[in-house]
Amino acid sequence: MPALLRDQEFAGLGAGVDERQARLELRRQISRLEAELAALFGEAFGHTQVPHRVEGVAAAPRVLELGELEAVRDSLADRIAEARSTLAGRSELETRNRELLREMLDEPERFKWVRISRADVGEPGCGVWHSRPVLGPIGMLMGWWRVKVSSGCPLAGRLAAVEQAKAREAGR
Numbered sequence: 681m682p683a684l685l686r687d688q689e690f691a692g693l694g695a696g697v698d699e700r701q702a703r704l705e706l707r708r709q710i711s712r713l714e715a716e717l718a719a720l721f722g723e724a725f726g727h728t729q730v731p732h733r734v735e736g737v738a739a740a741p742r743v744l745e746l747g748e749l750e751a752v753r754d755s756l757a758d759r760i761a762e763a764r765s766t767l768a769g770r771s772e773l774e775t776r777n778r779e780l781l782r783e784m785l786d787e788p789e790r791f792k793w794v795r796i797s798r799a800d801v802g803e804p805g806c807g808v809w810h811s812r813p814v815l816g817p818i819g820m821l822m823g824w825w826r827v828k829v830s831s832g833c834p835l836a837g838r839l840a841a842v843e844q845a846k847a848r849e850a851g852r
Contacts, residue, residue, distance in 0.1 A: 699746060706749040713756035720763040727802065728770040730763040774802040784811055788825040806833035 724730040744752070777800045784791040788811045798807045807830045813819030814826050 702746055703749065706746065706753055710749065710753050710756060713753065713760060717756060717760050717763060720760065720767060724763065724767055724770070726804070727799075728766055730766055771802075774800070777801045781809055784809065785827050788827045789823055792825060807831070 721730050777796055780791075780794075781796050781801060784794060784796065791811045793811060795808050795810045798805055810828050810830070811825055812828055814824040815822075819825070
């Protein structure tokens, strides 16, 4: 109905409605927002889930009207706001975990049995820092605590990955 009213407004003036500039501007904004969302998705990949999908406006391919283009733009802007919020929350959590790790390395006896993984501080790979007694039960009774750093991924997991790769090669 709004399209009919617009056409009737300009019918007496002898001028047609040219939506090209508005369409070009909306497409430019949508492409900029898509690139920004892709960059945020790439930044978050492997660390946290970022909402990156935008639902389609129409079931079949067609040229979208201005209102539909605006809806797509607004949906992308909402997704970007959610992604930024998610990344900010994850960054804050990693910062707190790094501070906890520094404190734990300085005074391991205050953080008995605490484990912090590399993923918790935003580092890639396997491995954990674990506060534990030096000599087992004797160290626990004496108050001798240390932070032990694991060497990384367990060997069994690596061997299983090698066996799976060999099985795939044999199947080809």
